[in-house]
Amino acid sequence: MSYAIVGFGTVGQALARSFSRSGFEVAVASTRPAKAIEPTAWVIGPGIVAKSLEDALSAEVVLLAVPFWAHRDVAKAVASWQGKIVIDVTNAYGVPLPDLDNLPSSAAVAKAFPGAHLVKAFNHLPAGVLAQEPSTDGGRRVIFLSGDHEGAMTTVATLVEQLGYAPVSLGKLAEGGQLVQARDTRWAPLIFQDLFKKAA
Template sequence: MKIAIIGTGTVGSALARGLKQSPHKIILGARDAADRATQSLAADVGGELASPREAAGSAELVILALPWDVAETAVKALGDLTGKIVIDCMNPVGMVGGALGLLLGHTTSGGETVAAWLPGARVVKTLNQVGAEMMADNAGLPHRPVMFMAGDDPEAKSIVAAVLSNLGFEPLDAGDLTKARLLEPFGMVWINQALLRGKGRSWAFAAVERT
C-alpha cells in the first residue's frame, strides 16, 4: 500500500522511520522538496518526495502530521480525497489561559473537524496518544504499547489497525469518530506526564490483561 505522510517535522519523520521496515511504500509530502533534511529523510526510509497535494493524491492512505495552527490551510490544499483513508494524528493544542491545552472538546474534536475539511474522506483518529520517539521505535518495551483509534468506516479502521501493528502498537477500536473527543484528551495525559511531570518521552500506554 502507498502511504503519504503529510508533514516532515518531528512526527512525520518518526512515522516514516517507523514504517521503514514495513511492506508499505512511503511518499513524503513536503513543502520544500529541496530541503536537505527532507531529502536525507526520504533517502533513509527509501521513500519518494512530492508536494503535499501530489503525495496525497497518489496514495491510498494519507497520514496528517501537521501542527494544528497550520492544519486547516494545509489540509484543504490537499484537494479532493474522497474515498481515501486519512489518519489524523494531530492534537488540536494551543495556549489556553496561559498553558498548553486543547482548543476543541466536549461537543466536537480535531478528528471531526478534519473530517469536515475533507468531505468524503475516510478519517480515522489515531497515533495522537504518544510521543514521536515511540512512533519511530517502540521495540524493547516490557508490554506492547496500545494505540486507540476512532472512525466511522469499519474497513478503514481494519486497514489502519494493520498499519498500527506495523508500527509496533496493539490497535484498539474506540468506536466512531466522535470518540476522538476522548482520544485527544487522552493524548494530553501523555503530554502532561512526559513534559510537565518529569516522566520523559521514552514510554507509552499499554493495555495489560489478567490471564
C-alpha cells in the same frame, strides 16, 4: 495500498521510521519542496520517498502530521478527497473550543476533508516515543484509534499491526475518541500513555 505522510517534522519523521522498519514504502511531503526534505528522507530509509505535496496526496491513505490548523491548507491541495483515508495525527491543544465549533478536534478536521474517511491514530505518543521500536519484553506498544467508518478503521488497524504496534479501538470520534483528543488547554486522559499489550 499507497501511503503518504504529510508533515515532516519530528512526528512525521518518527512515523517514517516506523514505515522504514517494517519495509513499507511511504511518500513524505511538507510545505517545503521535495528536494529540501529528500536528504533526511534518504537517511531514514530507501523506501521513504520525498515528494511534492500534490504528488504525495495521490496516496490512498494520508497520515496528517502537521500543526493543527495547517490541516486546512492540506485539504485544499487536492480537488477531491472522495474515498481516501485520512489518519489524523494532529493535536488541538491550545485551540479554544469555540474555534472547533465545540466539536471533537478530529470531527472539526474531518469537515475539511469531505468524502474522506477520517481515523484518529498515532497522536497520543510524543515523537520521541513514536520513533522507538514498537515491541519490547514480549509486548507491543499500543496505538489507540477511533473513527466513524468501519472499513477505514479496519484498514488503519491492519496498518498499525503491520508497523508492529497493537491497535486498540476506542470506537467513534465523538465517543471513545474523546479520550485521545486535546480540548482547549486540557490533554485527554490517554494522551502520553505509553502502554504495551502483552503477547497471549
